[in-house]
Amino acid sequence: MKPxxxxxxxxxxxxxxxxxxxxxxxxxSAPNEVWSEQQCKMINALFAxxxxxxxxxxxxxNMIEKARILSMRKKGSPPLPKRLRRLG
Amino acid sequence: MTIEKxxxxxxxxxxxxSQLDLFVCRILDILTDYTSYVIVSGYVAILFGRSRSTEDIxxxxxxxxxxxxxRIHDTFIERRYEFLNAEDASGLYSILVSGSAxxxxxxxxxxxxxxxxxxxxxxxxxxxxxxxxxxxxxxxFWISPIEIQIAFKFWLGSEKDIExxxxxxxxxxxxxxxxxxxxxxxxxxxxxxxx
Numbered sequence: 671m672k673p674x675x676x677x678x679x680x681x682x683x684x685x686x687x688x689x690x691x692x693x694x695x696x697x698x699s700a701p702n703e704v705w706s707e708q709q710c711k712m713i714n715a716l717f718a719x720x721x722x723x724x725x726x727x728x729x730x731x732n733m734i735e736k737a738r739i740l741s742m743r744k745k746g747s748p749p750l751p752k753r754l755r756r757l758g
Numbered sequence: 759m760t761i762e763k764x765x766x767x768x769x770x771x772x773x774x775x776s777q778l779d780l781f782v783c784r785i786l787d788i789l790t791d792y793t794s795y796v797i798v799s800g801y802v803a804i805l806f807g808r809s810r811s812t813e814d815i816x817x818x819x820x821x822x823x824x825x826x827x828x829r830i831h832d833t834f835i836e837r838r839y840e841f842l843n844a845e846d847a848s849g850l851y852s853i854l855v856s857g858s859a860x861x862x863x864x865x866x867x868x869x870x871x872x873x874x875x876x877x878x879x880x881x882x883x884x885x886x887x888x889x890x891x892x893x894x895x896x897x898x899f900w901i902s903p904i905e906i907q908i909a910f911k912f913w914l915g916s917e918k919d920i921e922x923x924x925x926x927x928x929x930x931x932x933x934x935x936x937x938x939x940x941x942x943x944x945x946x947x948x949x950x951x952x953x
Contacts, residue, residue, distance in 0.1 A: 683917065690921045694928030697759050697807040705759060705807050706773040713776040713804075716811045720869045727842050727868050731861075743916045747879035748909075748946035755880055 759807060763933060769893045778804070778870060782815055783897050785862065785872050788837060792830045793819045796889040798902045799911070803922040805892060805899060806929045814861065814873045818886055821876045827851045840865045881910065904930050909942035912950065 674682070697705045725733065749755075762769040775783070782801070789795055797805075799816040822830075824847075831847040834840075841850055842861035850860050857878045863871035877883050885902040892899045901907070904926060911923035927934065927950075943950045 702772040710774045710776040717777040751945040
């Protein structure tokens with residue numbers, strides 16, 4: 671399969687960030703009862719199907735491990751600001 | 759969204775709790791009998807209203823000795839939870855001590871699950887030591903300080919992480935220490951501004 675070109679990816683990334691900002695703006699402006707009701711409906715709908723997951727436990731853990739290896743996510747920990755180190 | 763700040767506590771009233779939130783509450787009710795904890799990563803964004811779900815909730819706990827861990831383990835097993843990693847208490851403890859995470863779920867229902875790990879670096883220690891209490895309709899969620907959470911998500915760098923960071927930053931803008939956020943971003947080598 672041919673991956674999407676860089677221009678398409680960049681456009682898609684910007685659109686997603688725009689959407690996240692719009693969503694945050696809406697959540698900020700809506701009463702807690704309203705935004706949380708909508709969030710609940712969505713999460714509960716996904717939750718209702720949680721037992722339909724088509725993998726075994728072993729397959730699931732294996733998938734997570736592989737996804738982590740392939741992920742672009744950084745691993746480890748970045749350095750804390752100097753003045754905050756070892757304050758714990 | 760209305761968030762009140764009373765002292766160091768953030769309070770969100772009248773927020774409906776989802777099945778995911780209730781699952782997390784049930785686990786935390788047990789865990790807090792034995793140890794402190796801090797919630798990090800994606801679930802923090804969800805607590806603040808991000809419209810997404812998650813398969814796993816990341817929790818950091820301080821290092822504890824085996825006998826305390828065994829009590830935690832046994833209590834969860836007695837209450838019909840299980841650990842996804844195919845290990846007994848001793849094996850699970852070894853995983854934690856090695857710096858890896860273990861996964862806890864309701865018996866025969868491995869999504870969602872709680873990913874638990876010991877503090878293993880200064881960022882973890884900072885998050886745990888400076889954790890903040892988020893009170894949602896009387897239920898307590900101890901979360902990572904917002905400033906390090908945002909900077910760390912930017913540092914992780916996946917699309918989902920960056921979107922979570924932006925969301926938390928925008929929603930919590932009234933409570934963020936902007937100088938501290940800038941300091942974390944500088945130290946982590948990440949940009950706080952996104953376009």
